[in-house]
Amino acid sequence: EPVIIFEGIEAPATLGLKASRSANYQRKKQGFYARFFLTNSAPMLLIDPSRDGQIVDANLAALNFYGYNHETMCQKHTWEINMLGRRVMPIMHEISHLPGGHKPLNFVHKLADGSTRHVQTYAGPIEIYGDKLMLCIVHDITEQKRLEEQLEHAAHxxxxxxxxxxxxxxxxxxxxxxxxxxxxxxxxxxxxxxxxxxxxxxxxxxxxxxxxxxxxxxxxxxxxxxxxxxxxxxxxxxxxxxxxxxxxxxxxxxxxxxxxxxxxxxxxxxxxxxxxxxxxxxxxxxxxxxxxxxxxxxxxxxxxxxxxxxxx
CATH class of the missing domain: 3.30.70.270 (Reverse transcriptase/Diguanylate cyclase domain)
Known part of the structure; x- marks a missing residue:
């Protein structure tokens, strides 16, 4: 049975993420998952809403963007990297129940060095072997926001x-x-x-x-x-x-x-x-x-x- 990600994307059912299947998970990080998630140039996070928004996986682009190693990143919760803090949780839980994902949302995220970046996120539910997770794609829009602010200032x-x-x-x-x-x-x-x-x-x-x-x-x-x-x-x-x-x-x-x-x-x-x-x-x-x-x-x-x- 295929795994539905969001917006009509399907992943092969050979994918598994349960901690109890960690060996199987490592072996099966191939094919679609490797192409779509691990090597994607856009920062991507897998989030477990049922575990207080814990980040359960992050691709290399996300690790480079946030400045954490994989182990530390996967000990973080989404509210720890979002400047909204726990106020982001109701938004996340609402998104986790939307079958088609959501329109892009803008946030300010905190990096490992303490600096902040404006980001636009697109997330949607993904079910893998019964695990109801969220796949979150992160785009850095800091420069875009800076230019928008300059244009806004110039207009007024x-x-x-x-x-x-x-x-x-x-x-x-x-x-x-x-x-x-x-x-x-x-x-x-x-x-x-x-x-x-x-x-x-x-x-x-x-x-x-x-x-x-x-x-x-x-x-x-x-x-x-x-x-x-x-x-x-x-x-x-x-x-x-x-x-x-x-x-x-x-x-x-x-x-x-x-x-x-x-x-x-x-x-x-x-x-x-x-x-x-x-x-x-x-x-x-x-x-x-x-x-x-x-x-x-x-x-x-x-x-x-x-x-x-x-x-x-």
Whole structure:
């Protein structure tokens, strides 16, 4: 009688894994088992769910990946190599009863040297001479995860300053997101513009202009409170979203920023200043309506002589 592995794969019934048949097991590690399991380039584990998820066998690729010898590997339990610990056990037991295996799942596994790797596992039940085991195929996706995180960061952050970008501002200020962040009503907005930035660029060059923007970004971050969000809006403009902040507190923070920026010195440049518009969200106004008010306040601050803070 053939042994069903998963996804329609059958192994010859000459395969045996019972400890009591260890001699027979060693002799019969041939044919299909040798080709599919032992010499496969993908790390593979055989797991016994009934023995607390103990690993009963591992191929050479798995030993190389995890950094254990065969004896030590087969003394491990799956929850010992999974960063979820015992929380992975209900998942494993559920998978062990799925006749067709499961869709790939992502975990973080711990290696022998203490380092961790992101892995994608595909597992399914395998019955061999009455032993109900699980065959688990492990794929290392650490590099893929790193690239995904880089792309995710690039999509939401300004490349030069590292601040959140305008796209992320609109994502965060969507009604559903605002409710999630508990700032749907009681929040204020600061719109900050670097005074005479074109003059700095024209007179001292774009590299110095970039230095001004990066220095301003760091100053805004240092002035921001825990929970405040700092965005580069575009060009020389920046936005601060201040959750649970009334207008008077927002004005005070804006003044702190203005004074702090005026004290910053950059080698080879005169000191620079900022103008700031401030507005508090009112009633049911949209984010665009709020932004129009804070933009108008900034416009008045610029026209009134720059280096000042004005409320909408």
């Amino acid at each position: 952050h300004d490349a030069m300053t590292g601040l959140l970008n305008r796209r992320q501002f609109y994502h965060i200020t969507e009604p559903g997101q605002m409710q999630h962040l508990a700032i749907a009503q009681d929040y204020s907005l600061l719109l900050i513009d670097t005074d005479r930035f074109k003059h700095i660029n024209d007179l001292y060059g774009h590299s110095k202009g970039d230095e001004v923007l990066c220095t301003l970004a760091r100053t805004l971050e240092s002035c921001a409170r825990k929970g405040d969000l700092v965005f580069r809006w575009g060009g020389e403009e920046f936005v601060l979203l201040l959750p649970r902040t009334p207008l008077d507190t927002a004005l005070s923070l804006a003044e702190t920023i203005r004074v702090s920026v005026a004290k910053v010195g950059i080698s080879g440049l005169p000191r620079f200043t900022v103008s700031i518009g401030v507005a508090h969200h009112e009633g049911n106004e949209s984010i665009d309506e709020l932004f129009k008010r804070v933009d108008d306040a900034l416009y008045r601050a610029k026209n009134d002589g720059r280096n000042r803070v004005l409320a909408a």
